[in-house]
Amino acid sequence: MSVTDELLANNAEYARTFSGPLPLPPSKRVAIVACMDARLNVYGALGLAEGEAHVIRNAGGVVTEDEIRSLAISQRLLGTEEIILIHHTDCGMLTFTDDEFKRSIQDEVGIKPPWAAEAFDDVETDVRQSMARINKSPFIPRKESVRGFVFDVATGRLSEVST
Amino acid sequence: MSVTDELLANNAEYARTFSGPLPLPPSKRVAIVACMDARLNVYGALGLAEGEAHVIRNAGGVVTEDEIRSLAISQRLLGTEEIILIHHTDCGMLTFTDDEFKRSIQDEVGIKPPWAAEAFDDVETDVRQSMARINKSPFIPRKESVRGFVFDVATGRLSEVST
Numbered sequence: 001m002s003v004t005d006e007l008l009a010n011n012a013e014y015a016r017t018f019s020g021p022l023p024l025p026p027s028k029r030v031a032i033v034a035c036m037d038a039r040l041n042v043y044g045a046l047g048l049a050e051g052e053a054h055v056i057r058n059a060g061g062v063v064t065e066d067e068i069r070s071l072a073i074s075q076r077l078l079g080t081e082e083i084i085l086i087h088h089t090d091c092g093m094l095t096f097t098d099d100e101f102k103r104s105i106q107d108e109v110g111i112k113p114p115w116a117a118e119a120f121d122d123v124e125t126d127v128r129q130s131m132a133r134i135n136k137s138p139f140i141p142r143k144e145s146v147r148g149f150v151f152d153v154a155t156g157r158l159s160e161v162s163t
Numbered sequence: 164m165s166v167t168d169e170l171l172a173n174n175a176e177y178a179r180t181f182s183g184p185l186p187l188p189p190s191k192r193v194a195i196v197a198c199m200d201a202r203l204n205v206y207g208a209l210g211l212a213e214g215e216a217h218v219i220r221n222a223g224g225v226v227t228e229d230e231i232r233s234l235a236i237s238q239r240l241l242g243t244e245e246i247i248l249i250h251h252t253d254c255g256m257l258t259f260t261d262d263e264f265k266r267s268i269q270d271e272v273g274i275k276p277p278w279a280a281e282a283f284d285d286v287e288t289d290v291r292q293s294m295a296r297i298n299k300s301p302f303i304p305r306k307e308s309v310r311g312f313v314f315d316v317a318t319g320r321l322s323e324v325s326t
Binding site for chain 2: 002003004006007008010011012013014018020021024025026027028029030031036037038039040041042043044045047048049050051052053054055056057058059064065066067068069070072073074076077078082083084085090092093095096097100101104105109111112113114115116117118138139145147153154155156157160
């Protein structure tokens with residue numbers, strides 16, 4: 001059995017006690033941008049329930065054009081007001097450089113990715129970089145509460161990054 | 164108290180019983196690309212535990228350049244092999260068009276976003292579009308198991324999209 005099939009079996013169990021549908025707009029009016037890391041269970045770590053928050057995730061939890069798109073839709077069409085950014089300790093993005101990663105792909109498949117890999121060498125600095133990208137974007141209307149955190153994969157705790 | 168502060172209080176509770184750290188590579192070797200929708204609790208709906216899967220999310224669960232970046236890092240550096248795509252019923256992306264959304268931003272702030280909003284008018288068709296973008300990408304090495312699903316926000320059930 002593939003992992004996908006195993007997770008589908010879990011879904012059948014989940015659906016058994018599911019009660020829906022809930023309203024489309026997030027009830028807590030918050031959007032979270034977090035790393036895709038497997039150890040960061042955003043619903044668990046923030047005590048979120050279904051229907052409460054938009055959750056946007058990618059490699060690193062960095063703010064690129066696609067996160068600006070998602071946040072613009074989240075705020076403009078679905079009424080969110082606060083933004084929480086979450087990077088974490090022991091992140092894979094600390095283990096390589098953009099140049100190395102892109103060169104390895106070019107060496108293997110003959111094409112250099114036209115995008116930045118968004119690797120970083122300091123987690124807190126990159127949280128601030130992501131906050132700056134939000135704060136400078138003309139497409140995100142509500143910037144009163146844009147706060148960044150580092151999740152500690154050893155303790156499960158969030159620490160706020162000072163601006 | 165802001166919602167952000169409320170969620171931080173929840174985090175202190177979460178950390179109290181947290182046991183870590185777990186290894187960096189996802190133990191189930193799977194990456195999930197899902198919509199940011201608040202009603203889609205990916206860990207819950209798939210019965211995932213901390214450490215098992217990469218979770219990538221954005222408005223719509225669509226595959227854009229940033230999801231290709233994240234999936235390339237997931238597979239090439241962290242060993243994932245299967246990909247699961249999840250869109251859902253009653254999606255906000257069904258309620259507008261790219262042209263409308265971008266024009267409304269241009270009217271308000273004077274700048275037209277240089278990115279596609281990625282709205283769609285049929286969920287299953289857009290799941291297939293996202294699968295096609297993965298299958299045509301030269302940067303994603305493992306395409307043996309790329310499967311797409313629609314999550315029903317009324318029942319909590321996943322339905323597979325035929326290719």
